[in-house]
Amino acid sequence: MDIKCEDVNHLADLSDFSLSKKQADALKDDLQSIIKYISQLDEMDTKNVEPTYQVFEMENVWRDDEILPQQADREDLLALAKKTENHQIKVPKVL
Amino acid sequence: MKTANKTVSAERLVKDALEKAKFFADYHIFTYLNEEGALKKAREIDAKIKKGEKVGRLAGVPYVLKDNFLSPEGETTASAHILQGFNSPVTATAVKKLEDEGAIMIGRTNMDAFAHGSSTENSYFGPTSNACDKERVAGGSSGGSAVAVALDIVEFATGTDTGGSIRQPASFNGVYGFKPTFGTISRYGVVAMASSTDCIGFFTKTPEDMDLLMSIASGQDPKDLTTLPDYYNNAGEPAQVPLGHAVAPARRHGGRAASTSVVTCGDPQVNLRSARIGIIKDFDNESVDPEIRQALKKKCDELKKNGHEIVELSMPNLKYALAAYYIIVPAEIASNLSRYDGVRYGFRSENSKDLEALYANTRDEGFMPENKRRIMIGNFVLSSGFYDAYFLKAAKARTLIIEEYKKAFSKCDFILTPVSPNLAFKLGEKVNDPVSMYLEDVMSVPLNLAGIPGLTIPVGKSKEGLAIGLQLIGPRRSDKSLIEFAKELA
Numbered sequence: 146m147d148i149k150c151e152d153v154n155h156l157a158d159l160s161d162f163s164l165s166k167k168q169a170d171a172l173k174d175d176l177q178s179i180i181k182y183i184s185q186l187d188e189m190d191t192k193n194v195e196p197t198y199q200v201f202e203m204e205n206v207w208r209d210d211e212i213l214p215q216q217a218d219r220e221d222l223l224a225l226a227k228k229t230e231n232h233q234i235k236v237p238k239v240l
Numbered sequence: 241m242k243t244a245n246k247t248v249s250a251e252r253l254v255k256d257a258l259e260k261a262k263f264f265a266d267y268h269i270f271t272y273l274n275e276e277g278a279l280k281k282a283r284e285i286d287a288k289i290k291k292g293e294k295v296g297r298l299a300g301v302p303y304v305l306k307d308n309f310l311s312p313e314g315e316t317t318a319s320a321h322i323l324q325g326f327n328s329p330v331t332a333t334a335v336k337k338l339e340d341e342g343a344i345m346i347g348r349t350n351m352d353a354f355a356h357g358s359s360t361e362n363s364y365f366g367p368t369s370n371a372c373d374k375e376r377v378a379g380g381s382s383g384g385s386a387v388a389v390a391l392d393i394v395e396f397a398t399g400t401d402t403g404g405s406i407r408q409p410a411s412f413n414g415v416y417g418f419k420p421t422f423g424t425i426s427r428y429g430v431v432a433m434a435s436s437t438d439c440i441g442f443f444t445k446t447p448e449d450m451d452l453l454m455s456i457a458s459g460q461d462p463k464d465l466t467t468l469p470d471y472y473n474n475a476g477e478p479a480q481v482p483l484g485h486a487v488a489p490a491r492r493h494g495g496r497a498a499s500t501s502v503v504t505c506g507d508p509q510v511n512l513r514s515a516r517i518g519i520i521k522d523f524d525n526e527s528v529d530p531e532i533r534q535a536l537k538k539k540c541d542e543l544k545k546n547g548h549e550i551v552e553l554s555m556p557n558l559k560y561a562l563a564a565y566y567i568i569v570p571a572e573i574a575s576n577l578s579r580y581d582g583v584r585y586g587f588r589s590e591n592s593k594d595l596e597a598l599y600a601n602t603r604d605e606g607f608m609p610e611n612k613r614r615i616m617i618g619n620f621v622l623s624s625g626f627y628d629a630y631f632l633k634a635a636k637a638r639t640l641i642i643e644e645y646k647k648a649f650s651k652c653d654f655i656l657t658p659v660s661p662n663l664a665f666k667l668g669e670k671v672n673d674p675v676s677m678y679l680e681d682v683m684s685v686p687l688n689l690a691g692i693p694g695l696t697i698p699v700g701k702s703k704e705g706l707a708i709g710l711q712l713i714g715p716r717r718s719d720k721s722l723i724e725f726a727k728e729l730a
Contacts, residue, residue: 186567
């Protein structure tokens with residue numbers, strides 16, 4: 146399939162990127178060549194084949210619903226944020 | 241592994257390693273040197289030795305950490321701008337296990353940002369040079385770790401392998417590099433790339449050291465529910481599974497599973513003195529460097545001479561593994577990397593007028609071009625209208641690739657292949673052409689899709705003096721015998 150400028154902008158939107166026109170143009174060509182490459186899977190006959198999503202040999206791995214000792218507390222985690230106020234993370238206006 | 245004792249102090253070992261790290265500064269191996277922290281730990285171990293207290297199996301052994309392992313020592317950045325300033329309060333389980341045995345981290349190593357790449361050129365800090373030729377790439381994504389071991393700065397390094405990121409740089413620099421069976425080593429505290437293929441592993445100079453590290457790091461972790469029971473240290477024995485149960489198609493249901501389910505720990509017994517080694521004839525063609533083909537042929541002749549059997553395999557579906565990989569992995573990347581938004585940790589773009597702009601600007605400025613390509617491809621293959629044609633198709637291809645390996649391992653014990661089609665290439669040669677960079681991974685990614693182990697073994701140098709490595713592959717949970725077999729070959 147052909148990747149158009151609108152497609153790049155749509156994908157940038159889904160990906161939460163604010164791309165410059167120059168970046169978007171470069172990405173358009175890159176994405177086009179990658180999609181061309183991965184499209185070769187079309188050649189493969191996958192009729193009646195079940196998909197595989199994980200290669201771990203177990204499923205339904207449970208643990209008790211209890212709080213385990215943690216290596217970091219609230220203050221440690223808040224200290225990682227660029228801006229905080231009154232023990233909360235500060236961000237620019239939402240609306 | 242040279243450990244500290246009464247005659248050789250941990251402080252001496254650490255000082256030597258730090259000196260070498262500084263001597264090779266122009267290779268750009270490190271994103272952080274842990275001088276003070278390492279020396280402090282060394283002195284603590286020396287004090288224990290002096291008092292005659294028990295010390296671990298890695299007492300005073302200096303090592304380096306790929307920059308995507310969380311620990312409070314130095315910033316954990318995954319060599320990405322968006323994680324600049326991230327001082328982790330958390331220590332990865334793998335790091336904790338090594339340090340509990342007395343290993344001392346002397347530095348963090350450079351990598352492709354978020355492990356997206358095969359050359360370590362996609363790092364925010366710039367590229368690392370190859371140990372054999374400074375004008376060439378280190379391989380990647382764990383390039384810094386591979387070069388640190390190859391240049392003898394340390395005896396071992398950690399790495400992560402999602403599609404070849406340990407095995408290919410090991411091959412490019414002439415050291416051992418191991419990607420275990422999926423689920424062998426806890427990934428708690430390691431920056432996630434693609435959750436269904438990410439594996440933790442190591443670089444070493446010998447298979448004996450690899451064996452020691454695997455026996456220390458393997459095992460189930462309550463903080464990572466995708467870890468297998470410790471089959472590595474219990475080879476051949478059935479294991480009681482305390483968490484979860486083995487996948488049995490007839491019994492797929494919710495609810496708590498019986499805690500007595502059994503996963504067979506070891507692999508079928510292999511006679512390491514006369515093993516059946518598979519050679520994939522589909523990989524033996526002009527696209528592979530003639531010196532690598534020559535090295536493989538020479539190794540096969542040697543194996544035959546030593547009483548092993550060479551079995552020729554046809555695996556036609558493997559050629560589709562790379563396309564399937566570059567659908568599945570970007571999809572998982574798009575999901576895993578959606579967490580980086582500049583709010584809770586790491587880099588935040590200033591001067592954004594509102595929250596939406598803060599997310600978009602932070603992600604735009606914070607990610608490398610290759611991170612963006614992969615995130616966008618991931619969102620493409622997952623988006624409505626394309627999901628069936630790409631993601632679902634790739635998931636089905638994955639099934640066929642797994643079946644192809646199963647069939648192959650009914651005819652042989654191990655498979656021996658090149659690690660990548662070429663030797664270390666020149667810096668800058670492929671960095672602007674994503675597809676040619678992806679083709680680097682054509683022989684390494686099938687293992688990650690199948691979850692099976694692969695060990696790079698160094699086999700010599702090319703005419704130009706570049707390292708050549710081969711990849712020894714085994715079925716699921718054959719890790720112990722794979723490394724034992726490598727000892728036989730060394």
